Amino acid sequence: MAHVVxxxxxxxxxxxxxxxxxxxxxxxxxxxxxxxxxxxxKTTTLNLVAGLTSLTSGEILIGERLVNDVDPKNRDIAMxxxxxxxxxxxxxxxxxxxxxxxxxxxxxEIDRKVKQAAQMLDMTHLLERKPRELSGGQxxxxxxxxxxxxxxxxxxxxxxxxxxDAKLRVQMRSEIKRFHQDLKATIIYVTHDQLEAVxxxxxxxxxxGGNLQQYDSPAKVFANPVNMFVAxxxxxxxxxxxxxxxxxxxxxxxxxxxxxxxxxxxxxxxRKVQRATSSxxxxxxxxxxxxxxxxxxxxxxxxxxxxVEPTGDVTFVQxxxxxxxxxxxxxxxxxxxxxxxxxxxxxxxxMHLFDGATELALKAD
Amino acid sequence: MTVASKPAPRATIDxxxxxxxxxxxxxxxxxxxxxxxMLLTSIKSGFAALQFPPQWWPNEPTLASYKKLLDPTxxxxxxxxxxxxxxxxxxxxxxxxxxIVAVPAAYAFSRFDFPGRKFLFFSVLLRNMFxxxxxxxxxxxxxxxxxxxNTHGSLILTYLTFGLPLAIWLLKGFYDNIPYQLEQAxxxxxxxxxxxxxxxxxxxxxxxxxxxxxxxxxxxxxxxIFAYTFINRNDRLTLPxxxxxxFSESSSDFPGLMAxxxxxxxxxxxxxxxxxxxxxxxxxxxxxKH
Ligand SMILES: Nc1ncnc2c1ncn2[C@@H]1O[C@H](COP(=O)(O)OP(=O)(O)OP(=O)(O)O)[C@@H](O)[C@H]1O
Ligand SMILES: [Mg+2]
Numbered sequence: 001m002a003h004v005v006x007x008x009x010x011x012x013x014x015x016x017x018x019x020x021x022x023x024x025x026x027x028x029x030x031x032x033x034x035x036x037x038x039x040x041x042k043t044t045t046l047n048l049v050a051g052l053t054s055l056t057s058g059e060i061l062i063g064e065r066l067v068n069d070v071d072p073k074n075r076d077i078a079m080x081x082x083x084x085x086x087x088x089x090x091x092x093x094x095x096x097x098x099x100x101x102x103x104x105x106x107x108x109e110i111d112r113k114v115k116q117a118a119q120m121l122d123m124t125h126l127l128e129r130k131p132r133e134l135s136g137g138q139x140x141x142x143x144x145x146x147x148x149x150x151x152x153x154x155x156x157x158x159x160x161x162x163x164x165d166a167k168l169r170v171q172m173r174s175e176i177k178r179f180h181q182d183l184k185a186t187i188i189y190v191t192h193d194q195l196e197a198v199x200x201x202x203x204x205x206x207x208x209g210g211n212l213q214q215y216d217s218p219a220k221v222f223a224n225p226v227n228m229f230v231a232x233x234x235x236x237x238x239x240x241x242x243x244x245x246x247x248x249x250x251x252x253x254x255x256x257x258x259x260x261x262x263x264x265x266x267x268x269x270x271r272k273v274q275r276a277t278s279s280x281x282x283x284x285x286x287x288x289x290x291x292x293x294x295x296x297x298x299x300x301x302x303x304x305x306x307x308v309e310p311t312g313d314v315t316f317v318q319x320x321x322x323x324x325x326x327x328x329x330x331x332x333x334x335x336x337x338x339x340x341x342x343x344x345x346x347x348x349x350x351m352h353l354f355d356g357a358t359e360l361a362l363k364a365d
Numbered sequence: 366m367t368v369a370s371k372p373a374p375r376a377t378i379d380x381x382x383x384x385x386x387x388x389x390x391x392x393x394x395x396x397x398x399x400x401x402x403m404l405l406t407s408i409k410s411g412f413a414a415l416q417f418p419p420q421w422w423p424n425e426p427t428l429a430s431y432k433k434l435l436d437p438t439x440x441x442x443x444x445x446x447x448x449x450x451x452x453x454x455x456x457x458x459x460x461x462x463x464x465i466v467a468v469p470a471a472y473a474f475s476r477f478d479f480p481g482r483k484f485l486f487f488s489v490l491l492r493n494m495f496x497x498x499x500x501x502x503x504x505x506x507x508x509x510x511x512x513x514x515n516t517h518g519s520l521i522l523t524y525l526t527f528g529l530p531l532a533i534w535l536l537k538g539f540y541d542n543i544p545y546q547l548e549q550a551x552x553x554x555x556x557x558x559x560x561x562x563x564x565x566x567x568x569x570x571x572x573x574x575x576x577x578x579x580x581x582x583x584x585x586x587x588x589x590i591f592a593y594t595f596i597n598r599n600d601r602l603t604l605p606x607x608x609x610x611x612f613s614e615s616s617s618d619f620p621g622l623m624a625x626x627x628x629x630x631x632x633x634x635x636x637x638x639x640x641x642x643x644x645x646x647x648x649x650x651x652x653x654k655h
Contacts, residue, residue, distance in 0.1 A: 072552045085546035102555030
């Protein structure tokens with residue numbers, strides 16, 4: 001196993017930066033999820049690390065070695081592809097044996113390692129089949145097996161679960177996580193599914209438009225998103241973002257909504273708002289941090305229920321505030337109906353404030 | 366609930382089905398009967414072949430014509446076997462060369478982005494937009510200039526210019542349908558770029574290679590006009606010209622002519638029967654995106 005360092009990676013396709021100045025350090029044994037919407041450059045970044053795509057500029061280190069000009073086969077990496085890329089003409093056994101044969105291992109050692117990997121992934125009975133005779137989940141396992149027979153320095157996985165059905169995805173998710181814990185493997189895992197990223201990874205690298213937005217543990221990314229993109233991308237349902245105007249009432253800092261209400265701010269939040277580049281401030285709140293009441297409460301903002309979605313465990317209520325939809329979760333026994341007047345209280349300690357112009361999170365100091 | 370569209374009455378379906386079958390039967394007779402007649406004539410005696418009304422089934426079937434053709438000591442047999450060998454040589458060489466050139470070319474067109482790629486690919490196809498005879502005179506002049514008149518090389522070169530465009534086009538379609546992630550996987554698994562092609566991609570394209578091989582072999586085997594124009598020396602003639610010349614001299618030996626024609630179709634039929642499985646697979650796989 002080894003650590004991986006990416007320094008100022010840039011990949012340009014005909015004047016368009018698919019990967020734009022991405023720098024990351026992945027520690028030995030760490031599970032890092034590259035997460036972001038479709039087309040944000042996740043696969044391109046992974047292919048750069050694998051050496052399948054040539055760098056425009058930047059440096060890639062695997063272990064202590066600069067691998068910019070090293071062939072993929074000599075980078076000591078293994079990769080699991082989104083479409084598995086199993087060799088269709090070879091049996092499962094031959095698929096698993098191929099990387100070992102290419103490394104000229106003796107035949108009995110190949111046999112031993114293939115059987116060991118097959119046992120680990122519980123597919124000994126599938127060894128003589130061809131890939132097309134396997135189900136999606138089984139193919140996924142073979143793809144994983146082909147990566148782990150070699151115990152490489154780094155595992156690269158490009159959306160390995162995206163072709164599976166929901167149930168299998170949850171199962172394979174925990175299997176891959178288990179596999180990471182057992183092997184202490186360094187894994188770079190690409191996904192556009194933020195839930196997958198949050199549940200599996202030690203660290204998230206959130207990307208958008210070729211840029212790395214934030215790189216931190218899931219808990220920190222969740223608690224302190226650096227900008228509005230990360231705030232709305234991580235977490236489900238997405239964080240509600242309400243555009244407001246900063247002003248003062250009787251010497252106290254408040255945020256004013258388009259409907260004419262004001263929200264008084266705690267001293268800490270007031271300091272944050274002072275640092276905004278203009279009076280435009282965006283309030284971010286996750287569904288669980290907003291308290292909904294059906295009668296007026298001091299400090300709560302009046303609104304009207306827009307839609308009500310019971311899911312069984314919780315009921316989601318949507319309301320319109322300042323032209324934005326706000327998502328609130330309430331226990332299923334709270335009776336709310338559409339168009340009913342409601343009052344919303346925001347938790348001052350858990351609310352997020354963003355600069356309306358730069359979209360960056362506002363900090364107190 | 367009402368039924369949205371009434372299914373066509375059974376009788377109508379049956380009628381169409383039987384009309385289709387009848388049509389196929391007629392077409393089959395149309396293609397098969399000449400061949401049957403060729404076979405029947407080839408086992409008649411020279412006299413019986415000219416009888417009218419014709420003997421449908423020869424009274425005294427004989428393999429004399431075949432014996433004569435295959436006997437290297439008779440002058441007929443000597444010529445026929447030499448023509449046969451010439452044809453086999455020219456066709457096999459064109460096939461081998463065509464595969465050797467088409468496989469890497471098609472792969473490059475499919476996988477690499479190099480300057481002039483579109484233009485080159487289009488110019489490859491351009492050749493197929495003109496009828497072959499258009500090239501007869503230019504190629505004749507070219508071959509004379511190169512000193513290749515009366516050589517098999519002239520024919521092999523010519524057949525390559527006909528076979529290659531389609532071979533490249535067909536194989537490119539094949540490579541386009543093989544996900545490039547397979548090569549990426551192979552390269553990560555420890556193969557060089559060339560090994561990835563040789564060990565993973567080549568085996569997958571075997572049906573396509575076989576199909577192009579059959580195509581160029583048959584094209585070369587049956588070709589007449591260019592062989593007729595480029596080759597004059599009797600000992601270098603290929604089968605189509607050889608048979609035609611030989612039997613226009615002894616014009617009444619119909620059983621001999623038919624036996625020679627039959628023997629000429631044997632290699633193609635055998636080749637096709639052996640490999641048709643791949644041929645069909647190639648044509649369908651090339652057409653359908655997975
Ligand atoms: N070979 C290429 N030529 C030109 N542009 C490319 C090429 N490969 C990728 N791109 C562009 O680079 C950007 C990033 O692509 P990439 O495949 O890395 O996205 P991704 O984050 O993996 O998306 P997805 O989740 O859909 O797989 C896209 O806008 C894409 O159009
Ligand atoms: Mg991708």
